[in-house]
Amino acid sequence: MKLKKISLVIILILCAQQLVSAKSKTGLASSLIVKWQPGYDTTICPSFRYPSHPPSLLTGEKVFKQNCASCHSISNTSKAKFRKVTPEKHFEMVCGGKGDGSHAFAGKGKGKLGIDQMWDSLMYFRANVLGYYKENSQELADMNATFGGNCAVCHGTRGHGDGNLHKSLYPPPANFTMTERLYTRTDEKLFNELMYGIPWTAMPAWKNRYDFDKKIKFDEEMIWKLVRYVRQFSHTQEKDRLDLGREKLQEYKKSIGEGN
Numbered sequence: 448m449k450l451k452k453i454s455l456v457i458i459l460i461l462c463a464q465q466l467v468s469a470k471s472k473t474g475l476a477s478s479l480i481v482k483w484q485p486g487y488d489t490t491i492c493p494s495f496r497y498p499s500h501p502p503s504l505l506t507g508e509k510v511f512k513q514n515c516a517s518c519h520s521i522s523n524t525s526k527a528k529f530r531k532v533t534p535e536k537h538f539e540m541v542c543g544g545k546g547d548g549s550h551a552f553a554g555k556g557k558g559k560l561g562i563d564q565m566w567d568s569l570m571y572f573r574a575n576v577l578g579y580y581k582e583n584s585q586e587l588a589d590m591n592a593t594f595g596g597n598c599a600v601c602h603g604t605r606g607h608g609d610g611n612l613h614k615s616l617y618p619p620p621a622n623f624t625m626t627e628r629l630y631t632r633t634d635e636k637l638f639n640e641l642m643y644g645i646p647w648t649a650m651p652a653w654k655n656r657y658d659f660d661k662k663i664k665f666d667e668e669m670i671w672k673l674v675r676y677v678r679q680f681s682h683t684q685e686k687d688r689l690d691l692g693r694e695k696l697q698e699y700k701k702s703i704g705e706g707n
Contacts, residue, residue, distance in 0.1 A: 474609040489534045491543035498566040503687035507571025510564050521575045529576050530634040541565050570682045582684050590676045606680035616649045623680035637674045
């Protein structure tokens with residue numbers, strides 16, 4: 448009898464390992480896998496790194512208009528195509544180019560940009576193609592309420608994965624400010640994770656759920672709105688903190704007579 452119990456435990460463990468490593472019908476692997484494989488190519492972009500702080504749309508607009516707008520039009524860019532590409536793959540192109548000498552902004556000298564400048568301009572471009580909620584807008588207020596009433600209990604109101612239930616969940620809820628995780632996902636993948644859930648985690652399928660308090664149905668349109676909202680945790684609409692630091696430094700130099 449004791450041997451049968453031991454055998455049963457071993458079988459269950461083996462089955463669990465197979466199921467955890469399996470993919471669901473949506474192609475989403477379980478987030479019990481805590482390491483995410485990067486999709487960028489270091490031979491194309493040897494200097495690749497994720498942003499050291501949330502990219503700034505405000506600073507990105509300036510960089511984009513000075514370096515990118517002559518070739519790229521936000522209004523003529525396909526939203527459907529952008530939804531299929533991860534931020535890190537887009538960055539790879541900005542950093543290392545397309546193999547024909549174009550788009551290679553990394554390096555030093557005239558026309559070259561720093562890592563954070565490239566991320567600022569890229570996230571400005573992506574946000575304006577895919578959409579974002581402007582600060583102090585009614586749309587943002589509505590989405591704050593939707594996320595706060597349905598998602599924040601696990602993910603926290605700031606998207607840090609520190610909601611009231613997070614300590615009782617394994618694996619823990621996603622931290623949407625973790626660029627190493629969020630930037631390896633396409634918008635399509637985020638959409639599928641929200642629609643169908645993530646196997647072997649506490650992340651449920653939100654497809655066609657209904658919020659009776661706010662009278663909101665989680666149909667495809669609402670799921671795409673949530674994808675857009677989740678993306679906003681990884682960028683800011685304020686000035687880049689490095690630009691703010693430079694401005695304060697210049698103000699200090701002027702105050703001591705070194706600014707001229």
